[in-house]
Amino acid sequence: MAKQIEKTYNPLIEEAIYKRWLEKGYFHAEPDERRQPYTIMMPPANITGRLHVGHALTFTIQDILIRFNRMRGYNTLWMPGTDHASISTEVKIVDAMAEEGLSKRAIGREAFLERAWKWRDEYGGIIVQQLKLLGVSCDWDRERFTMDEGLSRAVYEFFIHLYNKGWIYRAEKLINWCPKCKTTISDAEVEHEDMEGSLYYFKYPIEGGGFIEFATTRPETILGDTAVAVNPDDERFMGVLGKTVIIPFIDRRIPIVADDYVDKAFGTGAVKITPAHDPNDYEVGLRHNLPIINVMNDDGTMNSAAGPYAGQTREECRGNIIADFKRQGLYIKTETISHAVGTHERCGEVIEPLIKMQWFVRMADLAKPALDVYNSGGLKIVPPRAGKIYAHWLENIRDWCISRQLWWGHRIPAYYCEACGKVFVGKEAPETCACGHKRFRQDEDVLDTWFSSALWPFSTLGWPEKTRELAHFYPSNVLVTGYDILFFWVIRMTFAGLEMMGDVPFHDVMFHGIVRDEFGRKMSKSLNNGVDPIQVIQEFGADALRLMLVTGNALDNDTRFFCGRLETSRNFLNKLWNATRFALMNLDGDEPRGEPEVMDKWIISRANQVSKEVTERVDSYDIGMAAQIAYDFVWDEYCDWYVEMVKPRLYNREDPTRPAAMRTLLDTLIVCLKLLHPFVPFITEEIFTILQDKDETLMYAAWPEYSEARFYPEEEEAVDRLKAAVKGIRAARLEMNVAPSKKINAVLVSSDEGVRGFFTDIQKSFAILAGAKETYVRADKTGIDDNAVSVVINGATVYLPLDELVDKDKETERLKREKKKLEAEVERAEKKLVNEGFMKKAPRELIAEERGKLEKYKKMMADVTEQIERLAL
RNA sequence: GGGAGUUUAGCUCAGUUGGGAGAGCGCUUGCCUUACAAGCAAGAUGUCAUAGGUUCGAGUCCUAUAAUUCCCACCA
Numbered sequence: 001m002a003k004q005i006e007k008t009y010n011p012l013i014e015e016a017i018y019k020r021w022l023e024k025g026y027f028h029a030e031p032d033e034r035r036q037p038y039t040i041m042m043p044p045a046n047i048t049g050r051l052h053v054g055h056a057l058t059f060t061i062q063d064i065l066i067r068f069n070r071m072r073g074y075n076t077l078w079m080p081g082t083d084h085a086s087i088s089t090e091v092k093i094v095d096a097m098a099e100e101g102l103s104k105r106a107i108g109r110e111a112f113l114e115r116a117w118k119w120r121d122e123y124g125g126i127i128v129q130q131l132k133l134l135g136v137s138c139d140w141d142r143e144r145f146t147m148d149e150g151l152s153r154a155v156y157e158f159f160i161h162l163y164n165k166g167w168i169y170r171a172e173k174l175i176n177w178c179p180k181c182k183t184t185i186s187d188a189e190v191e192h193e194d195m196e197g198s199l200y201y202f203k204y205p206i207e208g209g210g211f212i213e214f215a216t217t218r219p220e221t222i223l224g225d226t227a228v229a230v231n232p233d234d235e236r237f238m239g240v241l242g243k244t245v246i247i248p249f250i251d252r253r254i255p256i257v258a259d260d261y262v263d264k265a266f267g268t269g270a271v272k273i274t275p276a277h278d279p280n281d282y283e284v285g286l287r288h289n290l291p292i293i294n295v296m297n298d299d300g301t302m303n304s305a306a307g308p309y310a311g312q313t314r315e316e317c318r319g320n321i322i323a324d325f326k327r328q329g330l331y332i333k334t335e336t337i338s339h340a341v342g343t344h345e346r347c348g349e350v351i352e353p354l355i356k357m358q359w360f361v362r363m364a365d366l367a368k369p370a371l372d373v374y375n376s377g378g379l380k381i382v383p384p385r386a387g388k389i390y391a392h393w394l395e396n397i398r399d400w401c402i403s404r405q406l407w408w409g410h411r412i413p414a415y416y417c418e419a420c421g422k423v424f425v426g427k428e429a430p431e432t433c434a435c436g437h438k439r440f441r442q443d444e445d446v447l448d449t450w451f452s453s454a455l456w457p458f459s460t461l462g463w464p465e466k467t468r469e470l471a472h473f474y475p476s477n478v479l480v481t482g483y484d485i486l487f488f489w490v491i492r493m494t495f496a497g498l499e500m501m502g503d504v505p506f507h508d509v510m511f512h513g514i515v516r517d518e519f520g521r522k523m524s525k526s527l528n529n530g531v532d533p534i535q536v537i538q539e540f541g542a543d544a545l546r547l548m549l550v551t552g553n554a555l556d557n558d559t560r561f562f563c564g565r566l567e568t569s570r571n572f573l574n575k576l577w578n579a580t581r582f583a584l585m586n587l588d589g590d591e592p593r594g595e596p597e598v599m600d601k602w603i604i605s606r607a608n609q610v611s612k613e614v615t616e617r618v619d620s621y622d623i624g625m626a627a628q629i630a631y632d633f634v635w636d637e638y639c640d641w642y643v644e645m646v647k648p649r650l651y652n653r654e655d656p657t658r659p660a661a662m663r664t665l666l667d668t669l670i671v672c673l674k675l676l677h678p679f680v681p682f683i684t685e686e687i688f689t690i691l692q693d694k695d696e697t698l699m700y701a702a703w704p705e706y707s708e709a710r711f712y713p714e715e716e717e718a719v720d721r722l723k724a725a726v727k728g729i730r731a732a733r734l735e736m737n738v739a740p741s742k743k744i745n746a747v748l749v750s751s752d753e754g755v756r757g758f759f760t761d762i763q764k765s766f767a768i769l770a771g772a773k774e775t776y777v778r779a780d781k782t783g784i785d786d787n788a789v790s791v792v793i794n795g796a797t798v799y800l801p802l803d804e805l806v807d808k809d810k811e812t813e814r815l816k817r818e819k820k821k822l823e824a825e826v827e828r829a830e831k832k833l834v835n836e837g838f839m840k841k842a843p844r845e846l847i848a849e850e851r852g853k854l855e856k857y858k859k860m861m862a863d864v865t866e867q868i869e870r871l872a873l
Numbered sequence: 874g875g876g877a878g879u880u881u882a883g884c885u886c887a888g889u890u891g892g893g894a895g896a897g898c899g900c901u902u903g904c905c906u907u908a909c910a911a912g913c914a915a916g917a918u919g920u921c922a923u924a925g926g927u928u929c930g931a932g933u934c935c936u937a938u939a940a941u942u943c944c945c946a947c948c949a
Contacts, residue, residue, distance in 0.1 A: 577909080838929045
């Protein structure tokens with residue numbers, strides 16, 4: 001009894017399928033020493049996050065790799081989780097509190113953390129719920145959170161380990177300060193933006209007479225100046241070197257020093273030195289033993305060291321200083337310049353370099369192994385140019401400031417004796433200090449959120465315990481992510497893994513592009529051009545979204561989001577659905593086997609070849625091309641050709657070749673489903689279930705591997721000939737205005753001996769494809785109606801006798817066009833074959849190939865000429 | 874200031890070791906052919922950014938130029 005399914009595919013089934021997968025535990029992986037593991041660590045989603053199309057892309061790619069390898073028989077673990085996202089989350093909570101009129105300070109640390117955990121429980125799972133709609137097959141049983149007890153333990157273990165090695169230290173250094181978030185940030189979090197700015201020229205009076213002119217972009221830092229520097233080779237300043245200048249308004253006396261750092265050509269050649277507020281000036285200050293005067297508060301306002309300007313904001317103070325210089329006649333001019341300004345990548349606030357006591361990770365010894373493992377090939381990065389960026393960053397790495405003046409995160413495991421201030425680093429405060437005191441105060445700061453993310457590849461597997469999971473699944477196979485977190489995360493995971501596990505956290509890193517809007521712009525809140533993937537899934541289904549995001553994209557290229565492309569994907573799914581519908585309509589139940597015909601062998605051979613190509617592409621992370629190859633095979637070869645060819649055999653229940661046709665139709669459909677499953681898991685699973693009529697999942701079905709036994713080159717060539725003939729006939733019919741629905745009585749093939757057998761074998765299919773009732777195959781050309789239109793292909797001429805009188809002029813014209821094309825081909829081949837250089841240096845196979853082509857086209861040209869002559873009679 | 878990418882049909886993009894320029898969308902023409910009109914068939918469309926070079930042969934390799942995007946960087 002033939003089964004029936006809807007005429008149009010409806011993706012509404014996705015939800016139920018995902019639920020079934022979950023219930024069956026198909027996503028779960030257990031360590032199994034007898035099996036080869038395949039592991040991906042999912043980049044933990046921020047608990048502040050909602051799913052956006054960028055997530056949809058990265059998780060689709062990972063799911064494709066996971067599903068592919070699961071089908072290939074690997075013991076596949078995809079580890080999911082969420083990240084506490086220290087600063088992002090804290091900012092959100094603070095904002096939410098502000099709406100209630102509350103502040104961090106008002107409610108205190110404990111109450112704040114209570115709120116934060118509540119926030120996490122409430123919003124932390126949103127993205128996880130949304131991910132499920134996308135169809136991701138990660139092991140939810142193992143879901144982790146960066147502030148779980150176990151993961152927190154790993155953080156402290158790592159911190160203490162580095163501290164004991166002397167690689168974590170506390171020091172007063174110049175750091176990046178965000179006056180808005182009121183915390184330090186790392187170098188990686190500073191974004192440098194070129195901005196139009198003003199360069200102000202002023203002069204300081206020199207003690208004993210005269211002035212020295214200088215230029216600055218930041219007049220407010222004049223209050224923290226402790227020197228003026230000039231280049232030691234600059235003759236203009238020889239006379240004033242060593243003299244003292246007076247900073248007006250605050251009457252500070254500072255020296256004029258010589259330092260190589262100063263560029264003679266820039267500005268006036270003299271630079272004001274503010275060690276507390278500029279990295280370069282800080283270095284100069286160290287060299288000349290200059291005092292460091294901090295003139296700013298943590299919120300960016302001027303402090304008491306700013307004298308009369310205390311309490312003003314940076315911007316107010318700047319205006320007032322300029323006005324005061326003018327008033328005293330010490331202002332010279334203002335120039336407009338473009339210069340780089342550092343901003344906080346999270347809030348956009350202009351960064352203030354400040355001197356502060358902070359915790360740092362010494363990077364030199366950690367960076368070296370991470371660089372070595374890359375240079376020696378132990379870590380593969382695709383695309384290769386990303387590897388160069390990785391190496392460059394590590395070669396120029398600076399120490400990592402890890403302390404943050406925040407509350408949400410892992411609190412620094414350092415304790416200070418309340419009596420003598422001595423520092424102890426450990427999981428807990430010691431009993432007694434060396435000074436005999438017993439009371440300690442824990443460091444107030446928390447760690448940079450990436451400090452815990454760095455451990456993700458092994459902390460999630462139970463480290464520092466020696467778990468079976470760790471032994472089996474570490475290191476992971478590949479990390480899939482965007483370029484934006486190369487420095488934040490990828491590099492830090494690498495050195496953390498090498499240091500604590502003695503091995504890379506992943507063998508490969510794959511970077512992909514981003515999803516842009518239809519105009520090629522980045523999606524952003526300010527442009528309001530974001531696409532909500534949940535809405536897309538509701539309208540088109542997750543499969544259509546997934547397929548659209550990856551199909552036909554080069555591996556590291558950005559992709560554009562188009563509604564049109566989404567429709568193309570949906571249409572493809574519908575095509576697949578209808579191919580299934582077609583198969584089901586012809587299915588009888590138990591299908592006997594039979595000896596495959598030429599066309600069966602052709603599609604089997606093609607499916608075999610396509611399996612190989614898809615496998616190779618996915619293996620080399622060329623996901624876009626893999627999807628494209630599978631897509632093209634299903635639509636162009638399976639649906640458009642094979643299904644059409646096989647129809648006469650299926651329609652005739654008496655046809656002895658029917659079982660083989662049915663068998664091949666089904667088998668190939670299943671190969672299609674398998675090849676497509678990693679990309680579009682829902683529809684393929686649904687169809688597989690319908691076809692199998694039993695509760696078996698496609699997720700664990702064996703991946704189609706290439707086999708030499710299913711390679712049929714002769715059948716492939718034969719079907720290529722058939723396709724050429726059919727295409728020629730269709731074109732001729734359209735030109736002669738013979739409607740496709742109009743069946744002509746017969747097509748007649750007169751062919752060379754070599755291919756005659758083939759046309760005899762496929763007579764029925766050929767007739768159907770040509771829109772004729774019958775096909776006759778002959779050696780000679782007897783019985784050709786004067787009224788026949790002819791189509792010449794390689795090795796045969798096909799005649800279409802038409803009922804109506806053929807317009808001989810029109811037909812002659814058509815044939816002449818054909819002849820012209822062939823002439824061009826002949827000419828091209830001949831030109832190559834008389835070229836001495838080509839004959840001497842081209843590979844022998846190529847020459848033989850060209851000779852073959854020449855012969856073929858010459859023969860076809862003769863055949864066409866014969867047809868033209870026939871009409872002329 | 875340094876580095877990387879991109880430039881191919883009207884639009885969006887493929888093009889794996891150099892060996893006859895491709896897809897999707899759009900467009901034109903003909904079809905509701907018993908899987909699918911979310912479909913079928915047949916078409917049209919390209920100085921492969923520019924200028925040189927290597928080679929028998931260049932979209933593909935080399936050099937320069939232009940446009941564009943991105944990353945890195947402490948010139949006040």
